Amino acid sequence: MTARSAKPAPSRPRRPSAVRAPRAGRTPDGPRGLHTRLKRAWDRPLTAYYLILGGSLLITVLGLVMVYSASQIKALQSGLAPTYFFRKQLLAAVLGGGMLLAASRMTVRLHRTLAYPLLAVSVFLMCLVQIPGIGVAVNGNQNWINLGGPFQMQPSEFGKLALVLWGADLLARKQDKRLLAQWKHLLVPLIPVAFLLLGLIMLGGDMGTAIILTAILFGLLWLAGAPTRLFVGVLGSAALIGALLIKTSANRMSRLACIGATDPGPGDQCWQAVHGIYALASGGFFGSGLGASMEKWGELPEPHTDFIFAITGEELGLAGTLSVLALFAALGYAGIRVAGRTEDPFVRYAAGGVTTWITAQAVINIGAVLGLLPIAGVPLPLFSYGGSALLPTMFAIGLLIAFARDEPAARAALSARSARKPVFGRRQAGVRWKTMRRRVKKRPSGER
DSSP states (O other), rough: OOOOOOOOOOOOOOOOOOOOOOOOEEEEEEOHHHHHHHHHHSSTTHHHHHHHHHHHHHHHHHHHHHHHHHHHHHHHHTTTTTTHHHHHHHHHHHHHHHHHHHHSOOHHHHHHHHHHHHHHHHHHHHHTTTTTEEEEEEEEEEEEEEEEEEEEOOOHHHHHHHHHHHHHHHHHHHHHOOOOTTTHHHHHHHHHHHHHHHHHHTTTTOOHHHHHHHHHHHHHHHHHOOOOOHHHHHHHHHHHHHHHHHOOHHHHHHHTTTOOOOOOGGTTTTTHHHHHHHHHHHHTTTOTTTTTTTTTTTTTTSTTTTTHHHHHHHHHHHHHHHHHHHHHHHHHHHHHHHHHHHOOOHHHHHHHHHHHHHHHHHHHHHHHHHSSSSSOOOOOOOTSSSSSHHHHHHHHHHHHHHHHHSSHHHHHHHHHHHSOOTTTTTTTEEEOOOOOEEEEEEOOOOOE
């Protein structure tokens, strides 16, 4: 009997090694994962809220530092204490912080209630400016009211805020009644009231503020969905009136001629524009150091107001100026995001109007310093010296913060965060703290 030869067991085919797929909800590593994490963080409900709050506070604090640095020589030349302008700006920033906090806590209904009283008070104060003995002329523009002592107020700055709130409330009520499809309801009374404010401003000769007010008007019309032909018509009329006003003023014509100038020219008419370029060019990448500017020693006029961006470039360099630009870009993006995500028409118009105001004013100021636009005499928002400009701007930032907090997703995120946050020194429901790390369930009453 022959023994059967044992057959070898068949070998199982090996499975090809496969790369494990990442678990659901897990972010992949590498550049792709970094992009995913940044996108996820950018799309969070509270992104706009933090950008507005953080960006505005950083711009204000950096502005205080630069006002202190840029205004010392100007104060000493005027026989004042070196910290004179800084102390006034710090006081305005503290008051503006209170206004920002108050505006961020107000409801939308209260904001709409303030629209008409604020517009009436602004028009009344802008009329007082033209009365001799009450109105004060500064640098050839009579747009100021003396409040006693060293304090003055520019009512046209509050006119910007009034136009934003009143225009947003007007357009929102007309949208609720489905009247914005008719061009007469779209333009009346928005255009006549805006022209009233523009006329009162131009009586004092302040064309820079009039340009900002016109930009706010166009922003509101754009958000309201004005037809292209109507929008182009209003824009063409404004451009024609602006060209006429520039043509009839030798001062405005000289400012227009200084665009891109590299030489002061005859009579040093482009002195300020050229020395602003000198300040930016001498700063290099990282600047000459805080307080080490040479142009503020009498060479550059208005170093702490209209041309504070040039002193920033000289002392902090390209890194400092790009940081300021990045902060304004983040603030503008956050405002657009708030206006685009809301369902409330008033919030959309008001947020869009405030964003247009701050962005347009920043572009005009920085463009003038860079020699790309004529010098309009408008301050850099939240940054330049001037309490009259800082107070309404900080109130407008408070509006954006209130609107960003009022989004449903943002409200839910804030509520969840406050619910998770432990309160020091208090007991949580059903929990008793025994040590710093350990939590013990609290026994119900009667149980041993």
